[in-house]
Amino acid sequence: MKNLLLATALIAVSGAAFAQDVVRLGTEGAYPPFNFINDAGEVAGFEREVGDELCKRASLTCEWVTNEWDSIIPNLQSGNYDVIIAGMSITDERDEVIDFSQNYFPPASSAYVAMAADADLKGVVAAQVSTIQAGYVAESGATVLEFATPDESVAAVRNGEAVAVFADKDFLVPIVAESNGELMFVGEEVQLGGGVGLGLRESDTELKDKFNAAIQSMKDDGSLNALIEKHFGAEAAKF
Amino acid sequence: MFASCADPKSIEGLTWAMCYLTSGKHLDFYWSFLTVLLLLALTAPAALAMGFAGATAARSRLLPVSLLGKGYAAIVRGVPDIVFFLFFVIALDQGLEYLKSLAVCENPVWPWQGLEFRVCPEAKIPLGKSSAFWHQAYGFALAVFTFALVFGAFAANVLYGAMNAVPRAQLETAEAYGMSHGQVFRRILVPQMWVYALPGLSNLWMILIKATPLLFLLGVKDIVYWARELGGSKTQAYEYPHPDWRLWYFLGLLVFYLLFTKVSEIVLARISARLNHGQATAGGEALRKAAA
């Protein structure tokens, strides 16, 4: 049981006023390399390191929680955790109901991956259900085939169910690299969303300011770029 | 777990399999079997209690109480459990915190501001500073309650039918002996109804077992969640990269569920034989013949 909830209490160095308030960070845990459950059963990945560092800089005690992607925003609204840190792209429709911090990951490219270079991108394209990519594919005129998890959408290309999968490029890069030439990028890359930011309740302006300041300080001293390079490789877009 | 597992990418063969199957994530997977069993162990009596309350209410001579009992069974049974799970838990959580806020906040305000739900920090359940264990325990308790509410509606239906199935003559005899309404209920109706309720309750137990894969909707990580998570293909970002192995994990779960069903069937058959003993029913008659 204790491992199901992945808790890390970072010791707050200063700021006795908020030291006792635990900030709960909600993530999905199924979107490597952004966030995933590692083999020890703990939240790991890029966002784990960014989140821990941000909490340290903002002198907050943080705790990690995992939640289904589908209900990740309602559970934030309901107060089950205070921050969403789950590779969530900043979009207008999301911005209407929650607040975003400044981005800690540059606007991501989305890309198509297929088994053949001449794949018909107006054919059947797989995507994860209720992502900005699924919406994009539907609008592009292709036939969208929606899967519950990003994993299954890639599996659909492998077994010929779909001709291509459309997803975050950073998610696809390691998969393509390790497929022994079976999978490849095709077509143009597409820029969707305004980068990845932390999701917060609209009323939590104080918390948002703290995180914004922490993100800015990580951007300024280059530590954020170092983490991006560590997890996404040297070619990834940086600040 | 073992010293030789320190660098998983350099080992292979049997050692790799050993290390892989004892990774922290797999231990979580094994624990989740216990989580599911614990949930079943807690939910079954809770659902039975709900069902009993519902059935008793449905039999009440007061119209509002009887309508409440019947309405509960009819409405909750009409809705697919999955739909119920998708919004009920959040609503329940917010409702509880709202009630608590009325009691503990200094000047409680209406917490629903647009889509946002906000109560004072003291009214959070559990409190923000509580340990992860309490958050987990609270989530688990909500899951048990929700399951009990859904399956209680089915149990209410079964028990209501069973109460009606107790031969009228037995109740009349009891009344003739001068027992009050409550005495008849406690001494005759309730002890006698179990034999009629058991087949329905057995079926309900089987359905309950098979509803546990929906647990992850309620925020409890169950065996299907972990099987999906572990089986999915893993890139080099993980310590133990492997292709899509979900099929094998799910076949393992299939065996687990089949075994669990089989064991349940055997146990329930024994209970049924015991309850039928000495009853004036076809089942009881069969037992008498077998013994003679």
Added chain:
Amino acid sequence: MTCWETVQAYAFRSLGFGENLLPRSDFTLCQQITLIGSGMLWNIYFGVLALAFGFFLAVAVALAKSSPRALVRKPAEWFVFLFRGSPLFIQFFLAYEALQMLPKAGINILGITVETAWTTRAWAGALLVLFLNTSAYAAEIFHGALKSIPKGDLEAAEAYGITGWQKFRRIQWPTMLRLAWPAYTNEAIFLFHATTLVFFSGFPAFRQMGDALYYANYFADKTFNPFVPYPIVAVYFILLTLLVTWIFAVVNRRLNRHLPSNVKSRIRLRPQLIR
């Protein structure tokens, strides 16, 4: 867009007719009710067809299960055990995996190429799983009913010289149906509920054509408010359940019409008969 225009655009969206793009902003209650209702067509499609086909297989399996010959009885017992003993969730997954292993180019049978690509689509693959699943559950119900036929009825039939097919057709069949009907009603309700799992976990949604829960999920995701779309699904299902109960009650009255009115078994959920 007025509500009526919304209905025209989306009433058959789940089948692929009407507006191609789903609503993307300014969500109205009307849109949610229309699209989720449109999704109900899939739930009804799966439920009705699985029940209709499943009825016949269930009777066959129930008879096989009652057979004195082990060669006939054992496979039937295993079929029922396999499908009743495992969650539908897992059955969907395994079926999807298995259907994907069929060669994509089609199978060559006696020189004719049989297409296989359609089998992984929900309309066929999920229907197959639901069909087998409901057959197993209903077979168990019918088997129980066959065993509960009063011995006297069968002896009387034999005394009149009615045997074999005639005995089944005129004595066992109607009595079995009459005894099994209340439980079979429950099975039908459960089956309709089970259809919500098709797109949720089992099969991918094609061209954003999905069932009621799929669209509810879509709206919950877009509006970030689960308290509107899911209760809409719930209300639709309560109505569907009432309708199913009513239709089965009509059949039940017909099955019991020869009985004196005081022993007519009313459609009430008999305890031993829930799935």
